[in-house]
Amino acid sequence: MTSVILSARSLTKTFGGQRATVLGAAVPRLTALDGVSIDIVRGTTLGVVGESGSGKTTLGRLLLLLDRPSSGEVLFGGHNAATLDTKGRREFRRRVQPVFQNPYSSLNPRMSVGAIVSEPLLWSGAADRDERRTRVAEALTSVGLSPDDARRFPGEFSGGQRQRIAIARAIASQPDVIILDEPVSSQDISVRAQILNLLKDIQEQRGVAYVLITHDLSILSFMCDEVAVLHQGKVVEFGAAAQVCSAPKHPYTSTLLSSVLSIDAA
Amino acid sequence: MTGLFRSSIVRIAVAVLGLFVLAALLAPLIAPANPMAGSLEDRLMPPAWVEGGSLRHILGADDLGRDILSRLVYGAQVSLAVSALAILGAGIIGSTVGMIAGYVGGWTDRIVMRVVDLALSFPIIMLALLMAALFGPSLVNIIIVLMIVLWSPYARMARGETLRVRKLDYIDLARTAGASDSYIIVRHVLPNIAGALIVLATLQVGTVIVLEASLSFLGVGVPPPTPSWGSMVSDGRNFIASAWWVSLIPGLAVLVVVMSANMLGDALADHLNPDRRRETGL
Amino acid sequence: MIAPLLQVEDLSVSFRYRDRMVAPLDGVTLSVSAGESVGIVGESGSGKSTLALAVLRLTPPARDLKVSGRIAFEGRDVFAMNRKDLSAYRGGGVALIPQDPMTSLNPTLTVGKQVSETIALGGSVRGLEAETVKALGAVRIPEPETRLNAYPHQLSGGLRQRVVGAIGIARSPRLLIADEPTTALDVTVQRRYLDMLDGLRRERGMAMLFISHDLGVVAKVCERIIVMYAGQIVEDGPTRDVLDRPRHWYTGALVAAARGVSGAQKRLPAIGGAPPTLTDRPPGCRFAPRCANAKPQCQALPDLTPGHGHRLRCHFPKSA
Numbered sequence A: 001m002t003s004v005i006l007s008a009r010s011l012t013k014t015f016g017g018q019r020a021t022v023l024g025a026a027v028p029r030l031t032a033l034d035g036v037s038i039d040i041v042r043g044t045t046l047g048v049v050g051e052s053g054s055g056k057t058t059l060g061r062l063l064l065l066l067d068r069p070s071s072g073e074v075l076f077g078g079h080n081a082a083t084l085d086t087k088g089r090r091e092f093r094r095r096v097q098p099v100f101q102n103p104y105s106s107l108n109p110r111m112s113v114g115a116i117v118s119e120p121l122l123w124s125g126a127a128d129r130d131e132r133r134t135r136v137a138e139a140l141t142s143v144g145l146s147p148d149d150a151r152r153f154p155g156e157f158s159g160g161q162r163q164r165i166a167i168a169r170a171i172a173s174q175p176d177v178i179i180l181d182e183p184v185s186s187q188d189i190s191v192r193a194q195i196l197n198l199l200k201d202i203q204e205q206r207g208v209a210y211v212l213i214t215h216d217l218s219i220l221s222f223m224c225d226e227v228a229v230l231h232q233g234k235v236v237e238f239g240a241a242a243q244v245c246s247a248p249k250h251p252y253t254s255t256l257l258s259s260v261l262s263i264d265a266a
Numbered sequence B: 001m002t003g004l005f006r007s008s009i010v011r012i013a014v015a016v017l018g019l020f021v022l023a024a025l026l027a028p029l030i031a032p033a034n035p036m037a038g039s040l041e042d043r044l045m046p047p048a049w050v051e052g053g054s055l056r057h058i059l060g061a062d063d064l065g066r067d068i069l070s071r072l073v074y075g076a077q078v079s080l081a082v083s084a085l086a087i088l089g090a091g092i093i094g095s096t097v098g099m100i101a102g103y104v105g106g107w108t109d110r111i112v113m114r115v116v117d118l119a120l121s122f123p124i125i126m127l128a129l130l131m132a133a134l135f136g137p138s139l140v141n142i143i144i145v146l147m148i149v150l151w152s153p154y155a156r157m158a159r160g161e162t163l164r165v166r167k168l169d170y171i172d173l174a175r176t177a178g179a180s181d182s183y184i185i186v187r188h189v190l191p192n193i194a195g196a197l198i199v200l201a202t203l204q205v206g207t208v209i210v211l212e213a214s215l216s217f218l219g220v221g222v223p224p225p226t227p228s229w230g231s232m233v234s235d236g237r238n239f240i241a242s243a244w245w246v247s248l249i250p251g252l253a254v255l256v257v258v259m260s261a262n263m264l265g266d267a268l269a270d271h272l273n274p275d276r277r278r279e280t281g282l
Numbered sequence C: 001m002i003a004p005l006l007q008v009e010d011l012s013v014s015f016r017y018r019d020r021m022v023a024p025l026d027g028v029t030l031s032v033s034a035g036e037s038v039g040i041v042g043e044s045g046s047g048k049s050t051l052a053l054a055v056l057r058l059t060p061p062a063r064d065l066k067v068s069g070r071i072a073f074e075g076r077d078v079f080a081m082n083r084k085d086l087s088a089y090r091g092g093g094v095a096l097i098p099q100d101p102m103t104s105l106n107p108t109l110t111v112g113k114q115v116s117e118t119i120a121l122g123g124s125v126r127g128l129e130a131e132t133v134k135a136l137g138a139v140r141i142p143e144p145e146t147r148l149n150a151y152p153h154q155l156s157g158g159l160r161q162r163v164v165g166a167i168g169i170a171r172s173p174r175l176l177i178a179d180e181p182t183t184a185l186d187v188t189v190q191r192r193y194l195d196m197l198d199g200l201r202r203e204r205g206m207a208m209l210f211i212s213h214d215l216g217v218v219a220k221v222c223e224r225i226i227v228m229y230a231g232q233i234v235e236d237g238p239t240r241d242v243l244d245r246p247r248h249w250y251t252g253a254l255v256a257a258a259r260g261v262s263g264a265q266k267r268l269p270a271i272g273g274a275p276p277t278l279t280d281r282p283p284g285c286r287f288a289p290r291c292a293n294a295k296p297q298c299q300a301l302p303d304l305t306p307g308h309g310h311r312l313r314c315h316f317p318k319s320a
Helices: A056-063 A086-095 A113-124 A129-142 A147-151 A159-172 A189-206 A217-223 A241-246 A251-259 B002-006 B008-025 B068-104 B106-121 B124-135 B139-166 B169-176 B181-218 B229-239 B245-272 C048-055 C083-093 C111-121 C128-138 C157-169 C187-204 C215-221 C239-244 C249-259
Strands: A004-015 A030-041 A045-049 A071-076 A096-099 A177-181 A209-214 A226-231 A234-240 C006-017 C020-032 C037-041 C066-073 C094-097 C175-179 C207-212 C224-229 C232-238
Touching: A004 A056, A004 A209, A030 A045, A030 A056, A030 A071, A030 A209, A030 A234, A045 A056, A045 A217, A056 A177, A056 A209, A086 A096, A086 A113, A096 A159, A096 B169, A113 A129, A113 A147, A113 A159, A113 B169, A129 A147, A129 A159, A159 A189, A189 A217, A189 C249, A209 A217, A217 A241, A226 A241, A226 A251, A234 A241, A234 A251, A251 C187, B002 B008, B002 B245, B008 B068, B008 B245, B068 B106, B068 B139, B068 B181, B068 B229, B068 B245, B106 B139, B124 B139, B124 B181, B139 B181, B169 B181, B181 B229, B181 B245, B229 B245, C006 C048, C020 C048, C020 C066, C020 C232, C037 C048, C037 C215, C048 C066, C048 C175, C048 C207, C083 C094, C083 C111, C094 C157, C111 C128, C111 C157, C128 C157, C157 C175, C157 C187, C187 C215, C207 C215, C215 C239, C215 C249, C224 C239, C224 C249, C232 C239, C232 C249
Parallel strands: A045 A209, A045 A226, A096 A177, A177 A209, C037 C207, C037 C224, C094 C175, C175 C207
Antiparallel strands: A004 A030, A004 A071, A226 A234, C006 C020, C006 C066, C224 C232
16 A cells, blocks of 8 residues: 555546636636546556547646646545645655656756756755755766756757756656656657656666656557556546557547557558 | 847947947046036037037037036936936836736736736826926936836736746746745746846837936926936027027937937847747757 | 659758858758659658758748759749749649648638638639538538638647648649648547548549658558658658668668567667757768767768669668
């Protein structure tokens, strides 16, 4: 039981539903997520797969406490994350980190790489300035960059390198879970493979769990231990990655898998 | 930033503005005479290159015999300082208000924007007259009046830019790092909207100098005998046909400074334009 | 040997960037025959999108822009075309389907208006509405008559991209250039869209230049694949040959990376480094710094083998 570090319990998120008033038009109600429950087990990778409108990005945001659920809970270490006190919240922030899709909007162009990577350390209160510098250097090295890069600015780096910086930042505070929302979708194919390999290395070395949110089924069996398939806000299938990818049970999963165009002749 | 100085327009504009600022700073050294003291025998003496002029008053003298050149450089001190302080004050207050409104959103945003609308619709001449009537004309008062007029465009722009930046991933990432809202505003929002605000300030230089000149011209700005370009133009309006130099020379100074500031502002705006592809990838 | 529909010879596009001339496209030579479907594959900086725009003479303005080389469409020199000919050429001879339906459709005009606008450019205005409905039907939009007055934001991504496709084929072009048409679409939608596009192409005997970074997509709809790297063509051959027996080391590495892991592999096959940017291209073979098989002779830029067979730009290609 203690191997589950983060959970979603019947998470539901609706947007809109406001009637028209003198101050604005009516906003239709949209259910992005509908009663989703999943567990994230220490050291493993959970794939969350879906197309646009499936709710996968919303799920990621709720797990990161960036938005509040309309109903349901996010459980962290067994406790409801919404009721954490300041200290608990800080712990949460230290131990759950994100990596987003767009490496160009993920890094503040006016901040040095070192400042960007050390930001989570700054706010988790864990380290003093020298220790932060050491941790930043170590994180940068782990992602294949140089400690000297800390002095440079994002504009000097390519897309693939920026994503590495984003990953360095995510691992700097030595989190238990990293939530990756389409981490390689906007990268070139050759860079994609590098980054996925890097993520695998990091997981092996540090035992960090991943929630890998993606629409790209081809990376599922390589990256994930378990897979949850999301369709219109609900989990329609859940199981071991190998199982889901080779013998799907739900018709939507089958449709999804059969839509993937492989290089090999039909 | 260095690319900015490749343009000859920018170099000229910066040189001209620099010249005026330098002249203002070195006024005591440059001015050949006391700007407040006039000798009646030199009344309305024309500039040196016109018949009847002399090197005693290179740019001529006004109707009290005061040296125009001296009044011009001391007037530069007043006009430029008043404008700079007004813009600085308005910029800081307006931007702060705009950033908070844009970041916090909701009712705060709505209320603040209605106040901005109000401020934008207020007739400034009336306000200036009111202030002058209530508190008497003084340098401080005119700076305050100008600040009240100038702050709202900053609020508008800062709010709009903040809304744009707020959607970017690095803001969310700062939140997941545990950063406080004030840290995010100062460290993440501000540096990324500063460019737009600086362009606004540069373009406002023209507006505020003309504004100050107009208010002084009407008599509710910088009080005499302190020279300011606006009051100098006003002083000469009764002699425009005969002693054109009294109004025209300070008028030209306003024109040149405003044009330079505008050219610089335009170049800055183009340079900071996000549509310009700066990365090497196409 | 029938004359090709499109013949591009030594096409280069260069402009000034920060005091140096850079060339997103560097001496590209290729040909497309009538009815042929050719895929253009490459990563960032390969020049594939620049190529598409250059063929249509739509290269965006830039400092000291220089477009050189020769483009012949149905035997006529595209660079020598006057305004009238160009207008017939664009849309009528060669049409473009751009990548992002969000920005390629005007949000303030109805779908019907945008399609009929294009048709009207082709000349006759009689029966415009019927023609518009026909175009929307050709891209398999269900109940096209009901969509004429819809605005782009009211349609789903897949439908929007079909409208973009309708605009593309509205004047029955002989060559369709599709620039990453399915990148912004969901995977299930993508499959259906590609089926539609392929079917339409065969029906009308249109040739197609299909630009993509996705090898799986290209494998499905293209008879021939051209691989581009750093502004140049490095390999050009029949689809199955290029994908199953790639001869250029870059193609080989790309295909391996795209295929993913097989069997007991613990790591994905990856190519170290990144494609060179416009400003730091190596003097010799541009892939040499990342090539597992690079030799000293690779310091000299290899030429592309001429002719119409399987073309290659490599001093030491992989054995067939």
